[in-house]
Amino acid sequence: xxxxxxxxxxxxxxxxxxxxxxxxxxxxxxxxxxxxxxxxxxxxxxxxxxxxxxxxxxxxxxxxxxxxxxxxxxxxxxxxxxxxxxxxxxxxxxxxxxxxxxxxxxxxxxxxxxxxxxxxxxxxxxxxxxxxxxxxxxxxxxxxxxxxxxxxxxxxxxxxxxxxxxxxxxxxxxxxxxxxxxxxxxxxxxxxxxxxxxxxxxxxxxxxxxxxxxxxxxxxxxxxxxxxxxxxxxxxxxxxxxxxxxxxxxxxxxxxxxxxxxxxxxxxxxxxxxxxxxxxxxxxxxxxxxxxxxxxxxxxxxxxxxxxxxxxxxxxxxxxxxxxxxxxxxxxxxxxxxxxxxxxxxxxxxxxxxxxxxxxxxxxxxxxxxxxxxxxxxxxxxxxxxxxxxxxxxxxxxxxxxxxxxxxxxxxxxxxxxxxxxxxxxxxxx
Amino acid sequence: xxxxxxxxxxxxxxxxxxxxxxxxxxxxxxxxxxxxxxxxxxxxxxxxxxxxxxxxxxxxxxxxxxxxxxxxxxxxxxxxxxxxxxxxxxxxxxxxxxxxxxxxxxxxxxxxxxxxxxxxxxxxxxxxxxxxxxxxxxxxxxxxxxxxxxxxxxxxxxxxxxxxxxxxxxxxxxxxxxxxxxxxxxxxxxxxxxxxxxxxxxxxxxxxxxxxxxxxxxxxxxxx
Ligand SMILES: Cc1cc2nc3c(=O)[nH]c(=O)nc-3n(C[C@H](O)[C@H](O)[C@H](O)COP(=O)(O)O)c2cc1C
Ligand code: SF4
Ligand code: FES
Numbered sequence: 001x002x003x004x005x006x007x008x009x010x011x012x013x014x015x016x017x018x019x020x021x022x023x024x025x026x027x028x029x030x031x032x033x034x035x036x037x038x039x040x041x042x043x044x045x046x047x048x049x050x051x052x053x054x055x056x057x058x059x060x061x062x063x064x065x066x067x068x069x070x071x072x073x074x075x076x077x078x079x080x081x082x083x084x085x086x087x088x089x090x091x092x093x094x095x096x097x098x099x100x101x102x103x104x105x106x107x108x109x110x111x112x113x114x115x116x117x118x119x120x121x122x123x124x125x126x127x128x129x130x131x132x133x134x135x136x137x138x139x140x141x142x143x144x145x146x147x148x149x150x151x152x153x154x155x156x157x158x159x160x161x162x163x164x165x166x167x168x169x170x171x172x173x174x175x176x177x178x179x180x181x182x183x184x185x186x187x188x189x190x191x192x193x194x195x196x197x198x199x200x201x202x203x204x205x206x207x208x209x210x211x212x213x214x215x216x217x218x219x220x221x222x223x224x225x226x227x228x229x230x231x232x233x234x235x236x237x238x239x240x241x242x243x244x245x246x247x248x249x250x251x252x253x254x255x256x257x258x259x260x261x262x263x264x265x266x267x268x269x270x271x272x273x274x275x276x277x278x279x280x281x282x283x284x285x286x287x288x289x290x291x292x293x294x295x296x297x298x299x300x301x302x303x304x305x306x307x308x309x310x311x312x313x314x315x316x317x318x319x320x321x322x323x324x325x326x327x328x329x330x331x332x333x334x335x336x337x338x339x340x341x342x343x344x345x346x347x348x349x350x351x352x353x354x355x356x357x358x359x360x361x362x363x364x365x366x367x368x369x370x371x372x373x374x375x376x377x378x379x380x381x382x383x384x385x386x387x388x389x390x391x392x393x394x395x396x397x398x399x400x401x402x403x404x405x406x407x408x409x410x411x412x413x414x415x416x417x418x419x420x421x422x423x424x425x426x427x428x429x430x
Numbered sequence: 431x432x433x434x435x436x437x438x439x440x441x442x443x444x445x446x447x448x449x450x451x452x453x454x455x456x457x458x459x460x461x462x463x464x465x466x467x468x469x470x471x472x473x474x475x476x477x478x479x480x481x482x483x484x485x486x487x488x489x490x491x492x493x494x495x496x497x498x499x500x501x502x503x504x505x506x507x508x509x510x511x512x513x514x515x516x517x518x519x520x521x522x523x524x525x526x527x528x529x530x531x532x533x534x535x536x537x538x539x540x541x542x543x544x545x546x547x548x549x550x551x552x553x554x555x556x557x558x559x560x561x562x563x564x565x566x567x568x569x570x571x572x573x574x575x576x577x578x579x580x581x582x583x584x585x586x587x588x589x590x591x592x593x594x595x596x597x598x599x600x601x602x603x604x605x606x607x608x609x610x611x612x613x614x615x616x617x618x619x620x621x622x623x624x625x626x627x628x629x630x631x632x633x634x635x636x637x638x639x640x641x642x643x644x645x646x647x648x649x650x651x652x653x654x
Contacts, residue, residue: 018626080474092538092577102620130485130522131578133592134618166472171481171520174576188477189512190519206474249540249581256582256624291539291577322581324540338542342576348519 004237004263004305013259014223015216015243016103023138025145028106033222034113034151038159046118050221053229054241058096059086059177059214060290060319062240062308065221071201072119073209082205083116083124084186084212088170088177090129091290092342094322096245097215099257101128101135104219105142109165111218113152114225116163119211123164126215127182130171139167174346178394179212181348192350193394216245237263237307244306244321248274251281251327263307266296270325281327285411289319291339292399294406295332315406332411333369333418336404340365343400354397357388361404373419378408442518443525450495450527458505462486466505476506480516484523493524521575522591529564529571531610534588537574540581549585549598550574556607569611583621596621 005011021027037046051066072081085108089097100108112124128136143165146152154162168186170176176185180194183205204210220242224232233241244262246269249255253275260273266286270276277283283298288306294316296304304314311318326335344358364381367373385401392398408415458466465486469479483502484494491498494517496510503513517523524532533553537546550572554560557570564571580586583596593616595606606616 013625016623016625018623089579090577093540093581094577095579095581098579099623103623129579130520130591131588134594164472168478169482169485171485172522172575173520185481186473186478187475188473188480188508188516190515208474247582249584250543254624255584256621258623258625287539324543324581326543330543335539335543338537338539342538345576 003265003268004307004310005261005265005268006236008260008264008268011243011259011261013243015107015219015245016099016257016259022104023102023106023142025106025142025149028104030149031106031110031113031146031151031222033225034110034117035157037114037117037225038157038161043118043120046114046225049229050118050224053224053232054239055217055220055224055232056240056242056308057214058216058220058244058320060091060292062318065213065217068201068213069115069118069211071199072211073202075120080123080208081119081121082208082210083112083119083121084179084182084200084205084210085112085124085126085215085218086177086179086182086212087126087128087132087215088174088182089215089320090174090177090346091292091320091322092339093249093287093324094247094290094320095249096247096257096320096322098132098135099245100215100219101132101139105139106146107222108215108219109139109143109146109152111221112165113156113163114221115211115213115218117161121211122162123166125166125168125186125205127168127170127176127186129176130169133169136167136169143167173348174342175348175394175396178396181394182212183210190348192348193396195393236261237305237309239309240307240318246273246306247320247322248325249323250325251278251330252276252325253278263305263310266301266304266306266323269306269323274325277325277327279327281329283325284328284330285326285332285335287324287326287403288316288321290322291342292402293317293319294402295335295410297410300410331369332407332414333365336407337362337365337369339403339407340400343396347396347400351392351397353388354392354400357384357397358400360384361400365404368415368418371418375416375419377419378412378415381405381408445496447495449497451491451497455491456497456501458486458490458501462490463505470506477508477512480506480508480513481520484513484517488523493527495525527564530569530590532571532573532590534573534575534578534591535561536576536578536580536584536586536588538577538581540577541584541586544584546585549587549603552600552603553607556603570607580621589616593618595619 047066047069055065056062087097116124175181176191178193181191185191186205200210235241240262243259246258258273286296296316304310308318340362344362347354347358349355364377385405388397388401466483469482470476487498487502499513500510503510535550553572557565559565561572561574580594585598586596588594595616
């Protein structure tokens with residue numbers, strides 16, 4: 001069957017190509033895309049190329065990257081501008097950025113430098129979550145080599161363009177992935193998200209114009225420069241083109257990160273890429289893009305492809321493309337219990353609907369899971385979701401409400417089974 | 431009912447514990463001061479360097495009691511309250527003394543359904559402690575943590591904010607504990623990409639059987 005991903009079996013990987021020791025600078029080569037950019041293009045032209053390529057953010061929201069870059073205000077003397085590279089990656093089910101940092105860090109660094117040029121920033125803060133200590137060591141070593149080769153730093157390759165990359169180590173808070181929270185964290189404060197507007201492009205780190213992009217997004221930039229915007233726009237689904245790092249986990253035979261074009265059929269990813277379900281079990285549910293996106297029932301994925309448009313129609317979102325496959329024996333109440341626990345733990349506590357709402361969600365779902373819930377709790381949970389959505393500073397409250405609402409609506413039988421067993425046990429009926 | 435009011439998920443540390451370190455111990459060496467100065471130079475204001483400095487302090491002192499936080503504040507010239515605020519926001523900064531090895535077992539959903547809780551409960555039984563506690567000899571602290579970004583090699587754990595141990599089976603957990611007791615930290619392990627297996631060879635899991643299903647409840651009865 002022809003899919004949007006086209007002939008994906010013969011797809012040539014560009015983000016994580018099969019080259020041994022690619023993480024070494026000597027193997028990666030000397031930043032040809034950066035050289036081309038510095039020699040041939042103006043910053044506006046670079047942003048234009050990226051805009052034309054149709055690259056959309058891989059951090060979850062899917063915002064067009066070139067457009068984001070063009071939001072930066074005009075340059076003013078004495079006002080520094082910054083780029084943040086978001087390598088916080090704490091969304092459950094997502095593990096693509098870590099693989100990128102491990103196997104192809106230079107492409108990410110090169111992407112950062114090109115983005116710095118496009119938005120004329122002098123510094124990029126690369127925010128990596130604290131748990132990735134080993135990967136920070138790795139990046140530090142490779143970054144030092146790039147500095148030595150004059151690919152980063154002052155007067156890069158003698159072109160007069162200077163820029164720095166500073167690695168910032170987080171310390172274990174999911175909320176730091178949210179863009180404004182990341183900025184607070186960089187400034188050395190408690191990472192409370194800020195109210196938007198003003199948006200980061202107007203007032204970001206220390207109040208200066210800032211652009212923030214995911215690590216994976218920036219790693220897509222060098223191939224775009226090398227091979228052209230048309231080539232990139234032609235990969236995968238129109239409207240959401242490019243290579244996607246599918247992080248597949250759960251009850252599949254061969255979990256891991258796979259690079260394929262966008263717009264892959266979910267069924268292809270499961271059966272042909274990840275080797276099917278473990279032990280030949282039937283599929284029960286798919287979480288297509290990290291914990292925050294609505295879960296899909298097995299009967300909802302026919303013909304659904306992994307791009308923003310198709311998933312939206314199916315009632316979910318692409319998110320980070322971290323896919324979790326669950327088999328027929330999975331208890332969806334236990335699943336939801338763990339998800340709500342996650343959000344309760346990670347809520348920063350700034351807004352009451354989120355701080356208390358996530359707590360009550362966990363409480364109610366735990367009660368149902370332990371067989372002490374009743375049917376009214378389900379409606380209470382749905383009502384709670386309505387009360388939380390869109391009433392908070394950042395999107396974490398929405399991200400907590402979506403899985404709750406959709407898991408209950410789509411797997412209501414599972415929940416009712418657990419509720420009822422506590423209300424009408426065999427004894428009371430008899 | 432309102433469990434989370436009585437037992438908050440993130441407990442706040444004691445505000446004024448008896449000091450753990452004496453005056454003489456509380457100082458950074460010249461070498462550490464140069465490191466801190468380098469971090470400070472990388473940000474527009476010294477505040478930016480507070481997270482790196484806290485990491486340094488935690489490596490040096492093992493954990494971050496108020497007197498260490500005060501030292502960090504003095505070193506950077508920022509208020510103690512701000513340093514305290516930052517240290518208490520992030521879970522990886524230890525506000526209380528932990529064991530020599532901290533085992534962070536991921537139990538978030540990918541791990542949950544491939545044996546994360548089984549692993550946690552196995553270690554609880556093996557070490558004779560509940561999650562969140564430290565063994566009597568001060569060797570091990572066992573913790574339940576949120577997704578560590580290695581869901582493809584679940585179940586997994588992290589040792590003392592350092593190396594990841596992927597695809598942990600019972601046998602591997604036993605071997606890990608033995609090695610840690612002998613003072614050997616696990617090495618950095620790279621998990622090959624599945625797509626590279628044919629061309630470059632791989633080290634991916636072959637012993638799927640152990641992780642086939644989660645058998646134990648998300649929060650086992652005996653932990654409460
Ligand atoms: C609660 C929350 C958590 C987030 N976590 C991450 C994250 O871990 N990594 C990431 O790249 N983006 C994360 N984001 C998205 C960022 O806010 C931001 O949209 C993204 O980094 C922009 O990059 P992009 O345009 O390249 O996608 C998160 C957003 C929210 C609301
Ligand atoms: S929605 Fe939640 S996480 Fe976001 S700012 Fe409010 S309390 Fe914090
Ligand atoms: S769920 Fe355990 S590492 Fe992601």
